[in-house]
Amino acid sequence: MKVSYQWLKEYLDLDVAPRELAEKIARTSVDINDVYQPADGLKKIVVGKVVAMQDHPNSDHLHICQVDVGEEQPIQVVCGAPNVTTGKKVIVALNGARIADNVKIKRGKIRGVESNGMLCALQEIGFSDKIAPKDYSAGLYFLPDDAKEGEPVFGYLGMDDTIIDTDVTPNRGDMLSMYGNVNDIAAFYGLQSHFKELPVEENGTENTSDLVSAKIDDHKIAPTYKLRVIKGVKIADSPLWLQIRLWNAGIRPVNNVVDVTNYILLKYGQPLHSYDYDRLPGHDFGVRHAKEDEKFTTLDGDEQTLKANDILVTVDNQPVALAGTMGGEGTAVSDQTTTVALEAAIFDPVMVRKQARRLDLHSESSMRFERGINPATVETALNEAAELIKELAGGQVTKGIVTGSEKSAADKQITLSLAKVNHVLGTDLQMADVEDVFSRLRFAADVKDDDQIDVTVPARRWDIFVAADLYEEIARIYGYDNLPSTLPVMTRNRGGLTPRQRFIRASRHDLEGMGLTQAISYSLTTVDKAKQFQIDPVAEPMKLDFPMSSDHVATRMSIISGLLIDIAYNVSRNVNNVALYEEGRVFLPKGGERPEEQEHLAGAITGQMLANDWHTEDRPVDFFQVKGIVERYLHNMGLTGKVTYVADQSRREMHPGRTANILLDGQLVGFLGQVHPSTAKVYKIPATYVFELNLESLIAAPKVANEYHPISKYPSITRDIALLVDDDITNAMVMDVINKRGGAFLKDVHLFDVYSGLHLPKGKKSLAYTLTYQDDNDTLTEDQVNAAFDKVTKSLTDTLGAEIR
Template sequence: MKVSYQWLKEYLDIDVAPRDLAEKIARTSVDINDVYSLSDGLKKIVVGEVETCEPHPDSDHLHVCQVNVGEDEPIQIVCGAPNVAAGEKVIVALHGARIGDNVKIKRGKIRGVQSNGMLCALQELGFSDKIAPKDYDEGIYLLPDDAKPGDSVFPYLGMDDTIIDTDVTPNRGDMLSIYGNVNDIAAFYGLKPHFKELAIKKEGDEKTADLVKTTVNDEKISPTYKLRIIKGVKIADSPLWMQIKLWNSGIRPVNNVVDVTNYILLKYGQPLHSYDYDKLPGHQFGVRHANKDEKFTTLDGDEQTLIENDIVVTADDQPIALAGTMGGEGTAVADDTTTVALEAAIFDPIMVRKQARRLDLHSESSMRFERGINPATVETALNEAAELISELAGGEITQGIVTASEKPAQDKQITLSLSKVNHVLGTNLKMAEVTDIFKRLAFPATVSEDDQIVVTVPARRWDIFVAADLYEEIARIYGYDNLPATLPVMTRNHGGLTARQKFIRASRHDMEGMGLDQAISYSLTTVEKAKQFQIDPVDEPMKLDFPMSSDHVATRMSIISGLLIDVAYNVARNVNDVALYEEGRVFLPKGGERPEEQEHLAAAITGHLLANSWHLDDQPVDFFQVKGIVERYLHNLGIAGEIAYVADDQRPEMHPGRTADILIDGQLVGFVGQVHPTVAKDYKIPETYVFELNLEDLIAADKVANEYHPISKYPAITRDIALLVDKNVTNADVLAVIKKRGGAFLKNIHLFDVYSGLHLPKGKKSLAYTLTYQDVHNTLTEDQVNKAFDKVTNALVDDLGAEIR
């Protein structure tokens, strides 16, 4: 909330510099976004009076004005505003002035006529279009008649005020009003606020109950709902003092009725809504749930399609406002309005928040309804608004208030123990100090003989429920800096990671050790992307009821899609060699209310393995490189089961000829392969290889115990073998046969050549292997190696039909 320092001083005798006050608020109540004045950076901007205004000789829209700026002689200024005229008081930027956006004003000629300054609109002083009055959109701003030529314009426009822009947390909705800020500031400075309430001075003879009726069938959605009627109003601009308060608070002045409702909103934190009584479809007010697919046009001219969880204010059961959010286009107060129906209410904060978020209609009113309304000031605010409208618009207030529901303003009583207060805060406060703090907060407190304090918390502090809330109040008013600083008590327990944490950390170290960079992507994505790249496919993801954007509507069931978005981001910025991994959770609906959460590890690699080397050519990443990363990772984990890679052409997002499922003892734990070219095109990425593993299965898998294997001092013997086999025989098939028949001394099998071409029979390929034999206890003999090698050769011929070359 933008808090006016001058407005605060109307209710507090405070003598603290605005920036010091802002720092105190930040250290005691809520955060501060900024402290500023609308005049910051501006200079040499004064009041001027247009003495004469003549048409420019060479222009059909420019005027040559003689302007009194408080000097001996008027200055000549050329101006193109359509509303400039003799006798008007205007804003003048003199020669050498600085206006908005740090623009400097200089003397010059405009179409041959000397101009010694500039007549300004509010926007040219830095006012945004959102707060500058619409009446002056096409011209300059006109100052009041009592403005004195030559004076600085800043006091006339409230630009000499200091604005403290607070960042109010959801629990401190009371700080979204001048009333709440005054009470809080008074407490931590020990001041007595003199808050002014304006009561109704006179009511007419006609009864409000004869003009409107109102009922609320479900008081949960509207615990309080009240109406007043003001007849015979005349719509005009509100007085400048009110406009200044509004635009200094970031709200655009509209007219004397709407401005009053916004002024009361800022003063009390109580949103009000004004209706043109004569434009209502009927005069039986109500609050109800919206009908499914019910249409309603809001003040901004947009047609909204409502759902059953929305709430609407109705007249004769026809919607006239989205409760707590925005009024309707057809019943808004306009220039021809003569009778105003004024509404003050409390609406269900959760329903208002969901409605405003779903329709993207956040407003000053909805922000306050979401955070809570003080039930003690609903009627006070309604009466003050009615009186102000009567005074400013000349209307007559009808007799009485029509009430459909009313939530009583109940104070809460909480019992504290002084010893517990000191124990929790680590202080040594005396009873008098604690009671003084509650006195400053205006919380009545009574003390019993046995160390107990009974505190009465007024309804205006609806965020306080239990003793712990009062401990916080004591701490912040006493001063957080005054609390003693003590070291935490140390325990004798040794800290450490759980086995699961160690496993996950080791996984990250392995990925980084193999050259991959960690990425963190969103857990929420689109439904389409959530269904892609699943290890064990599930039909539908878990969806959010109220997503914040269309790109984040479902929980992810795979990590790969998020990594591909990261790859696309890098590639779009000419980073073509990308190797990313992510360890995180996926969410799989399994029929319960909550999805099953699993830890997964995934990676995405594109580009070259070795880039810009002076002695080696760049090599594009391929399936075998990524499969090698997976193999090394599983080896480092010490997986005891049999690991197999089985070709799979059934994954629609993966290349059917370059994808393999990863199995441990026949159980699917992941997959590795190339992203299908059409999917890669959708993501706008080049050829990319990925893998994803279910860490839950890997954590649960049997592991090889740590063993020490001494390096053998005896020499190794190698044998090379080349095979001619059918093309459908895989390397895995050959390795399985060799390992089965290789014997106890076979230590390593290395595939060093693959060939298929014109010099081989059709449907055949050549595979060449090096077999390494070694005995850790003795020197192998030639006969031992030959015997073992012959068994391998015969098994390859018998089992695979291989021809030894």
């Protein structure tokens, strides 16, 4: 909210500089975006009066103006504004002046005629198009007739004021009003507030209840709803003081009725809405849910398509406004309006927020409804608005208020313990100190004994509910910088990681040690991507009711899709060698229950894991390299179970010939392989290999204890064997036979050659292995190794039908 320093001084006896005040607000209440004067950077801009004017001889739109700027002789200025006329007071930038965007005005000639300055529109001295009055949007702004020629214009336009732009957090909706700011500033400076309320004087002869009625069936969507009627108004421009209040707050002046509602919004934080009474479809007001796909045209002329959760203000069941968001086009106050129906209400903040966000119709009103409205000032604001409209538009306020619903302004009672206050804040406050804080906040406090105090929180602070909220109030009013520095009281418990935490941390370290870089991707994705790359396929992911964007509508059931998005991001920026891993949670729906959250570990690699160099041949990542990473990881995690890899073709997004399921003791714990080329094309990535493991299964699996195995000092003996086997015989089958029959001294088996093709019978392939034998306690003899090796060859021949080459 843009808070006017001059407006604050009407209610508080401030003797601090604006920037000092802003710093105090930032340290005590809410953040500050900026502190500035609208006149900053401007100079030599004064009041002028056009005393004479003639057409430019060399132009069909320029005028030569003689302008009185308080000097002995008028100055000559060439002006092209369409509304320039004699006798009007205007904004004049003199020779050497600085206007908006640091533009310097110089004396010169325009089409051969000397010009000694510039006549300015509001936009040319820093006003934005959004706040400059529409009547002057294409021409000069006329100053009041009592403006004195030659004086700086800043005081006449409120540009000499200082604006404190506050950044209000959602819990401090009371700070979106002058009323809230005055109360808070008075509290932390210990000042007496002179906040003034303007009572209404009903000068009409008719009863409001004879003109309108209001019935709210659902008090949840509109806890408070009140109406007044002002007859005989005359729509005109607001007085300059009111326009200044609005445009310094970032609101465009419109007319005297609409401007009053915006002024009250700034003063009390209470949004109001004014209707042209004679254009309403009837006189029975109500608030209801919109119908699904119901159409409604808002003030900005756009037709909105509504949902069942939206809320509407209706008259005779016909929609006239989006409740708390924007009024309708057909009932807006216009120059022809003579009778105004004035609405003050409180609408459900959650529904207003969702409605405004979905329709992208955020406004000053919706921002306040979303953060909460003070129920104690709804009627006060309505009455003051009616009185101001009467004064500025010459109307008659009818008798009484029509109330459709009313939320009582109930105060809250909270009991505090002085000992608890000091314990939480680390202070040594006395009861008198605490009483003083609540006195400055204007919270009634009743001391029960030396430790207990009952505090009555007024309705204007609807953000306070429990004792902890009052601890915060004490701390900020007492002064955060006055709180002593104390060390926390801690027990001497021994810290450490749980087995689960150690396993997850070890997993990260292990993959980073193998050259992968950690990535963190979104847990929300599209429905299609959420269904991809699942270990155990689930039909549908869990969807959000109110997603923030179309790319984040469902919870992920696999991590891989997020990694592929990261790879696409890198590849599009010419980073072609990418190796990423991510450890995180996936969310598996369980019917109507909360989803099951599983910890998963996934990796994605494209290009080469090793950079090109002069002595290494280019070798893009392949299935076996990724399988090696997974094998090494599972080995390093100390799993005692048997890990097997089984070819798989069930996942459409994976290459059917280069994908394998990972089984631990026969249980599916993950998969690895190449992303299907068609899927890779969709993600805009080159050939990429991925893996994903269910860490829940790995954490729960039995593991070997930490052991030390001394390195044998005795020599090893190797034997090579080449086998001719059928094509359907796998390496795993051969390894099982060798390890089973290899004997106690077999330490390692290594496949060093695979060959199929020419010079071999059809349907056959050649596999060559190196077997390493070693005794940890003695030197092996040739006879021992030969005997063990013969058992292996015989078993391979008998079991697999292998031919020893």
